[in-house]
Each structure stands twice: as C-alpha cells, then as structure tokens.
Amino acid sequence: MITPRTIVLGQTVHLEVGDFTVVSYANGSYRLRDELTGEYQVLHHSELAQQLPPGESLETADPVDTWPLQDVLDGLKPVKKALIPYLQQLIDGTPIDGGEPNPSFALDISKTKRLDYTIEALGKVGIDMPLGSLKRDLGKFEKKGIAGLVDRREGRKEAAFARVHEDVQRALAEILVGYKGKSTVTYTAIRAELDVLLMDRFPTPEDRPKMPSLSTLERLVKHMSGNQNPTTQAKRRQTAALSPTGMHRPRLVFGPGDECQMDATTLDIFVRMPSGKVDRPHLTALVDKRTRSVVGLNLTESDPTSIDHAVLLAKALVPRRLRPWAKDYDSFGLPRMPWTKHLSKKQIETFDSYCPYIFPTRILIDNGADFKGTVFGLACERYGVSLTEAPIHDPTAKAVVERFFRTVKTKFCQFVPGFSGGSVANKGADTVRGALLTLAELGELLEKWTCIVWQNRRHAGLEDDYEEGLDHSPNTMYAACIELTGHFVLAYEEEDFINLLPTEERTVQAGGIEFDGRKYDSPHLAPMRNRKRGSDNATPKVVIHYDPSDEHRIWLRSPDDAGWITCHWTKERGMARPLDEAIALDAHRRALDNISFSDAEADVMMVRFRNRAVSESVDAVAQEARDKKKEEKEQRAANTLANILTPDTDSSNDFTNFAALEAAAR
Template sequence: MIAQRTIALGQTVHLDAGDFTLVSFANGSYRLRDDLTGDYQVMHHLQLALLLPPGQALATSDPIDTKPIDEVLDGLDDTKRAIIPYLQQLIDGTPADGGEPLPEFATHVSKTKRLDSTVLALSKAGFEVPLGTLKRRLAAFEKKGVSGLVDRREGRKEKAFARVPDDVQTALAKLIVSYEGKSTVTYTAIRAELKAALMDQFPDPADRPKTPSLSTVERLVKHMGGDQNPTIPAKRRETAALSPKRMHRPRQVFGPGDECQMDATELDILVRMPNGEIGRPHLTALVDKRTRGVVGLNLTEASPKAIDHAVLLANALVPRKLRPWAKDYDALGLPQMPWSKHLTKEQSTTFDSYRPYIFPSRILIDNGQDFRGTVFGAGCDRYGISLTQTPIHDPTAKAIVERFFLTVKTKFCQFVPGYTGGDVLKRGKDVAKGPLLTLAELSELLDRWTAIVWQNRRHEGLEDDYRENWSHSPNSMYAACVELTGHFVLAYQEEDFIALLPRDERTVQSDGIEMNGRMYDSPHLGPLRNRKRSDNSTPKVVVSYDPSDEHRIWLRSSDDAGWITCYWTKERGRSRPLAEAISLEAHRQTLETLTFSDEEADDMMVRFRNEAMTESTDRATAAALEQKKKNKEKTATETLANILTSDTDSSHDFANFAKLDIG
C-alpha cells in the first residue's frame, strides 16, 4: 500500500520561484508567503501540485493524528482506554473518577510518587500496568494526546532490504541468477555460496559485510527469486520461466472454428492395449476456442504420429454416427443442435445431431515433429485448413486445450478403473490388478463423457455478461453463435472420412483379411477370395484402417460401387449372451489362481521329464539287483541239492562248500 502524502499549514515547500510557507487554506486554494520577500500569493491546490518538482518529497503526517477522536478510541484496547483518565490525573491532578481531587496526585507531589500511586490505583481497578509501561504511556499522551497511545507497530511494514547492505544484495542477486537451469538446492547451500562469494569479493575481513543469518537469507531469496527461487523444484522453475513477461494480449475470435487448439498428452489411466499389453494411452484433442467445444478426439497406444492426427481430422470433419448410448440424450432431455436442421433425412439418421459440428478453419499447433508431418499437412491442405505454429517455449499459447486436459484428469480419469493418480507417490500398488478397460472401450467411454458431460457443462471461461457468477456451456454458446455468425455446416461424407485414413495392402484369404493379428471379414468379399494371377501369385487389395478403431477396416469393391466394411470376426463372436461376463470372470479367476506361462510350462515339463527319467533308472537298477540276488539264491539251492543227493561222502570236501554262497 502506497502511503498517502499530505502537506500541513506552516510547512515550507520548494518551488521553482523559491521557498514558500503555507499560511492558510480556504475554498480549495492555499495562501503562501515567500520566505525571501515576505509577499503573499494565493494558489489553487491543483496548480500547487503541478508546480511541485517531480519526486518532491513532502512531509507525511501521521494518518492517526488526523483521525477523529472517536475513531482513535475505537482502535484502542480496554486497558489503554481505561488509563486515559489516570494519565490526565498525573498531568494536572484532575480526578480519574470525577470526584474530589486526591492529595496524592496534587501537582506539588513528586512525579515518582504520583506514578507509584497511579500503578496502585490501576491495580485496584483491575488493570495491571507496569511502571515502565505507564511512563511510556504518559510521555506519549503528553506529546500527542489520545493518538499517542496507538501502537505504531501495528500495520507497519519494513522493506525487505532495509537492513541488508547493497553489496550483499548484489552478490545474492548474482547467485540466484547462477542457479538457472541447475538442480534444486537448500537455503543452507545458498547461504554457504553467498558467504564464499563475499569472501572472494572482500578479502579484507574489516571491509567485508556480515553474512546474513539463515532466516534472513531465506526471506531475501523468496523476495528476490520469486518463481525462480533455487529451492523450488527445477521443473517448476523451468515451466515458470517459459511464462511470457510481456503484457497478455488475447487473440480474439468471432465464430466457432476461427481458432481450434490441438495438442496431445498421456492419460493417467492403465488400459489393455490391442496387443494385450497394459499401458497408458495418449490422447490428442482438438478444442474450439470460441465455444470450448471438443471438435475431435483420438486415443493411441503410443505417442501420436502425423497419420494419427490425420485420423483425428477425419473424425472431426465427418460427424460420428449415433452411438449405442444415444438414448442418454433423450433421457436427459438434451436439445438437438441448430445445425441438424440443415441435414438431409438420410444424414439426420446417421449423424450425431446432439453435438456441435465445427469446421476448424485454423488449427493452432506446437512445433512437434508429429504436427509437421506431410500426411497431416496434406489433409489440412485438402480441406483448406490453415495450420499455425505457436511460439517456441510458450505454454500459454494453447491454454484452452491444456485446460481441457486438466478437466479430463479431474472429472474423467480418476473415475475410470486403472487410474494411476498422475504421480508415483499417488499410485496404488494394485492399480494393474482387476478388470481394466480396453483401448477401444476407453475411447467409447471418453467420447460418451465428452458428448454428454463436457459439452453440456458450464465452463468458467464462458462467462455470462448479464448475470453474475454464471457461465455458459459449449453447446449453449455454439447455439448462440450459429444464428448470429452464419456458421452453417455442410457435413462431409464417408468418402472424406476414409480418404484421410492410412492405407495398407493385404491379400483376401478364404477366411477374410488378416491385419495386425486380427481377421476381418464381410459377405461382400466373395468375388475377392483366393484369387490368383497367371503367374500363380496372389493379388493384393488396398485397405484403409483407423489405428484407433480395431473393429473394422474398409476396401473398395471389385466393381467400384462403394466401400466394403469388414468387421473383426472375434469381436462379432463376443456379442453372444454372457460372453463379456464369462471373459470378466475368467480374468478374475486367472488373477486369483495359479497359472503357467509358456516358458514356465516348458520349465515344468523339463523338470517332470528329469524326475521321470531318474525314477525309471532307479527302478531298473533295483530290478537288476533283485534279479541278481534271485539268481545267486537259485544257484546256491541247486548246489546244496546236488551235495545232499550225491552217493559219495563229500562232507569234508571244502571245494563244494565254496559253491554254497548264500550270503
């Protein structure tokens, strides 16, 4: 707050004509007396203000002294208001209670005794005021009256550098600048660097200014560094440095499509990609500045390329067909867009007439390589769309689409299964467990949320000029613009949509067309199946596909009568009753029970084989030992029988006993 400058009667002002004393004031004019000649002149206060030299420092009177007495009393506490009569009693002996004068406060009594008596009287009245405090209150009261009791420290602000030498300020400023682009440090490190810088600059300790304390360094760095404070995370400092220092000059637009901002971001959601892996998809959005309406969206597995932006442009130019969730429009009572009355009867049954159709006359993009690709540029040239690149390192150039991404995170992502929290510290350990949406399902859900919620939600950027704290929705703003700006639509057809899609060559097999590990088929592929050339080679057909849509592909019919739409055969099989419930239950059972991958199954088979081989070898060895034992027993039995049946007396024949090896 800038202090108010005032002048008072009796003050001397220095003008070009000399020094003058303000004598009196009446009817807006001052009467001045020339200090040199003593002559008087009358001057209007506005003329006096013009004659004062630039930077004239007039004496500033204390604003408290100019306040009415009742306002000053209202600003005092109970104790200060209570001691006012006692202070007056100390000065002239006037009784504090309005009664008879007390002898102990007579003017001939010493001031010391009167002060002691006042402290005792205040204590009996319930106010404990120390003697030293009473002396200071008396001195201020004698000088300025009641206004002297006001504490001047209240509301007083000392300048940040009032007690810091200029050399210290300069050294600290250079130090803060040197941390640009470096990692984050602490105030302790900054103070140590400041101390070293002062020692290098002032080798003589007698001339060296004192290094400020740690708390003072912290206060000064916060004041001088601002958003470039070296203790702030480096990424935040880098982002803050990109903010333009010039005056903000917004680009005004008139009608829908005059400027559409396009950008991409990685969503904080884990989804199941078409290849079966789990990852975070990338969202590319095209948002209209005038209405805040979403012109087009596109979800991709990885960072988008120029061909992905061409697909988004196709989705933006060709209105999307009515979704299965179109009944929500009727359930919520949402009105149809004014542009739908210009559609033909056939178009009205295929186009989503509840959503604005905005042709992007100019698209604002950044300097990314994906936006400067030839495919995307050729698509824009085909339809007369201008591409404008934003200045380098200017994050505020596409503020509208950046705000859309923030709303998607807070109003959409955190309610979807697989939400990661947007930060490692906020991410749960079981995020990837449980049912996750596929990329196609997430795209359908986001499209539904955009059409129903975003387009009909009031936005702070669309303020109402006639009602306070009221805003418009993108749909209501678009409806207002249609009639007044002449923004009428001519919807593009399927031919324009497919023309912007990427293409590839494939062969038509007996069971359809294979693409990206999926089979697509249509009854209209009959004449194209299993064709052969004279050299026995298989001819290929040109297939158009949407990278973000795994359910269908397109190719020209053999008689060039139109496009043949081929659908994913497995997706058709999923439409059977309870198929989705069975898939979800199988997913849950797989997570909760023990299962083997192919590698684990092979390792298990090798272990089983080795165990089986070992058991087989052990059984064979045991059988061989058993057979050998049986053979020995049989030989011993036969030898004993021969001895017992022999006619000769061979009981002393030791050679026969050697054969009786019965172990």
C-alpha cells in the same frame, strides 16, 4: 526515514566494564573518560556498539521531543487529540471534563479495571479502540507525554534493505544469478556461499561488510530473486521463467472454429490393446477455443503419427454418427443443436444432432514432428484449414486443450478400471489385474462421456457476463454462437468522470489486475507487476476506479502520478465483434433455460457409465467361457463315441459293449 541512533557529547555510556563519559569524536572513533578512574580510552563506533550490555542501546535523538507544544498538537491525529484527557485520567485520575473526579478512576482502583472503564467511555463518544492499542498509547504518553502520541511512521521512505551493505547485495545478486537452472538449495547454503565470497573479496576482517542474519538473508533473497528463488522447486522456477514479462495479450476468437487447439497425451488408464498387451493408450484431442467443444478425438495404441492426425481431421470434418447410446440424450432431456434444423429427416436419423458440428478453420498445434508431418499438412491444405504453430516454450499457448486433458483425468480416467493414478507413487498393486476395457470399449466410453457429460457440463472458462457464478456449457455457448456473425469496431474512450467513480484496492499481478471476476490489463502496468514490499515481502495494493455500469475498463493512477492508466478487460467484447453482445445474452438465456450438469452430477453419471461398461464386459467374458466349456464337453463326448464304434481287430472281442455305447449317447 527511520531516526538514527546518536551519542551526545557529555552523555554517560554504560558499558560492560563500567560507566564512561563521551568527551570527543573524530575519524569515526569516540574518546571516553572512565568516571571511576578518570582514565581515557578511544573506541571505534562499531566497537562501542558491540560493547553495550545485552538489552541496552545508544540513546535515540528524537526530533519530535524538541518541537513546540503547538506543533506537537498540530501533528496529532484527531483521534489522538481526543485521547489525551482519557490517558491523563488513567494516570492520575484527573477528570476529562474538569469537574469532580470519577470514583471509577481513583488510584486505588486496579489498572486493569481503569483500562476497561476507559474503553467503555471511549465507545460512548464514538471511539472504538482495542485494549492493546490503548495500552501502547498509555505507555508512550507516560514516557514522553503528548509527543509520544505523534505517528512517526508518516513520511518514512527508506528503501528496502537500505541497511544491508551494497557489497553484500552485489555479491548476493551474483550468487543468485549462478543458481539459474540449478537444483533447489536451502537458505543456509546460500548464506555459506555468500560468506565465502565476501571472505575472498575482503581478506581483512576490518574491511569486510557485516554478514546479514539468516532471517535477513531470507527476506533479501525473496526480494531480489522474485519467482526465481533458488529455494523453491526447480520445476516451478522453470515454469515461472516461461511466463511473459510484458502485457498478456489473449488471442480473442469470435465464432466456433476460428481457433481449434490440437494436442496429444498419454491417458492414465491401462487397457487391453488390439495386439493383446496391456498398456496406456495415447489420446489426441481437437478442442474449439470459443465454445470449449470437443471437435474430434482419436485413441491410438502407440505414439500418434501424422497419418493418425489426418484421420482425426477427417472425423472432425464429418458430423458425428448416431451411437447406440443416443437414447440417453432423451432420457436426460438434452436438446438438439440449432444446426440440425437445416438437415433432412434422413440426415437427422443418421447424424448425432445433439452434438455441435464445428468446421475448424484454424488449428493451433505444437512443434512436434507428428503435427508437422507431410500427410497432416496436406490434409489441412486440401480442406482449407490453416495450421499455426504455437510459440516455443509457451505453456499457455494451448491452454484450452491442456485444460481438457486435465478434466479427462479427474472426471473420466479415475472412474475407469485400470486407472494408473498418474504416477508410479499413486499406482496400485492390482491396477492391471482386474477387469480391463479394450481400446475400442474405452473409445466408445470416452465418446459417450464427451458427448453427454463434457458438452453439457458447466465450464469455468465460459463464465456468464450477466450473472456472477453462472457458467455455460459448451453446447449452450455453441447454440448462442452458431447463427450470429459481425465485424470489428473500435472501443470508445471516456476519462472526464474518472475522479468521481467509486474505488477499490487491488494488487497488480503478472497477468494484470483481477476485479469482480475479470482480468484487466494495460502495457503501462509493467513497473507495478509483482512488486514487493521490502519489510514483509507483501504485494502492495493500488487504488482502482471503476464504473459499476461498465465492466470493460478500470482506471488507476500511474506510479509517477503522470496521469490515468486505462486497463481494458482482457476478454472485452468491444475488441471482438459487435454481435458478441448478442451471443453473450443468448448464451445467458440458454444457460438458464437448458439443462446442464454440475461437477457432482457429472461424477455420478460417469460412475453409472463405468458400471454399465464393466458389467457388459464381464458378461461377455463369462458367456465366452460358458460357450468354450460347452464346446469342450461336446468334443469329449464325440471322441468317446468314436472310440466305441471303431471295429476291434482282436478276435477275442467279437461283441459290442452296449453298456458303454448307451453311456456315451447319454
């Protein structure tokens, strides 16, 4: 606990109006005697503190000063004990070994040099001390002797903002609750609200608690509001409010198609629609969670309907057909997928054997009316596909497909002509004036990018379990999963050797504890999630124990020291099926042996695809213009010839103009 400031009877207090001696104390007030005139006056303790001159304060009663010398020495750390003779040598030149004085520490030597010599001498005995720390210890030693070296921070357990009046904290809490769902404000506005509320509740200034300073109010608001700080962006607060407060439970899937996520978005590209207008198309995507493979895509001119989703499902249930650009697979050296070994020669020539074929057994959708339409529901029911609606106000329920949309924007859309920038502020003035793709051309380009780039690009969500920094592509993960199945088993428990395991310090976040690139979580971490220190608003760290040969679990002590908390890896293979280990190993080997693209290579390929698509589009437009011009020229020549050969009824013109006839024939 912080040592309180006290006044001792008989102490001399230096006020702005003179020096006074403390005579007595009663009912919160001091009786003071003027040392110059001998007159007495009574001051309340708060008024006495306010009349102290700037820079002065009441004396502090330090209990360490009353300790016996041996108790003071026992309370010192070993480093501080070893520092005492060096500090004494700095003050008066007394040698540390009791021998002859060291000339380097003579009093005529400057203090700066003596400090440098001391640091050098401490380094020789294995004590590494910065110059600033040595200066602070020297000042404490000169002022209070050995007692000044005692660490007074140990045992301090004062609660956060214990010095802020309870009425102030209660009033501020009411104000913060009132800002829920409101626009962003500043700390000065919150302080004004607090000031008015306190004045209304405590009309008498003597009874009114002291208002905290702006900096104290800022720290108090951050401590009390958490992720609902009214000074942060309203959209960020709204998103943070949707985050679950309990343990995060990821929906683990075993094989391809066990869960496919479906959603729609508006692409940030202006294209020429079949109707002739220029607008942004709507993209509907069906993405497999286990492998991150794109099961199906659909581009529509307007908002997709239930019928559009049924069409997309039909496309997903049938393997992709070979496209004219399929020769690019061989040019990049991409392998065929394992499922194609069961196809006949004719089927291999028909189907795209370089892409996965995934049958979606369950599709996760949102609560939109188009996804809950009758046509789409009946189509799924006919083919045995289960539909699951995502929870309301849960932005992370379809994180896989949302991540796909973000990658489409950054890795595809910004390279295509007509890129809108994603917002009005980023849209260029000439966005829709250049060469734009048609909706069909955009669909062909997007399909090509998906099959070649996305399916073979390393994905951060498919991290390798055996080599840090190695990620899998959707195709390599699919190839590893396609032929392996299994069943669930229970995870084993071991706690006997926890105390002997190595330790690390980590923070407990909303999603658990991140360690070695993995997330670990437990329902018993609830009291420690997003906990903040009152002094600096920092997240305190906890000590975790881990087994280097077992990445499935970590352990830490419970807050009340009641026992160990076992935190499991959120993607733990033991919670899935036993052959998950074989899948991970096979995926690891395939990721090392097969070709996959980095982000830079993917961007370069997208530029090449863009240039080729734009070039073909421009050539087609130019050829169409040339054909039209030629047709107009031929039509003009035919009209001229017809006018010449038409008989003239005028008797004065009985002869044919052969010169004009020859010119028209040419």
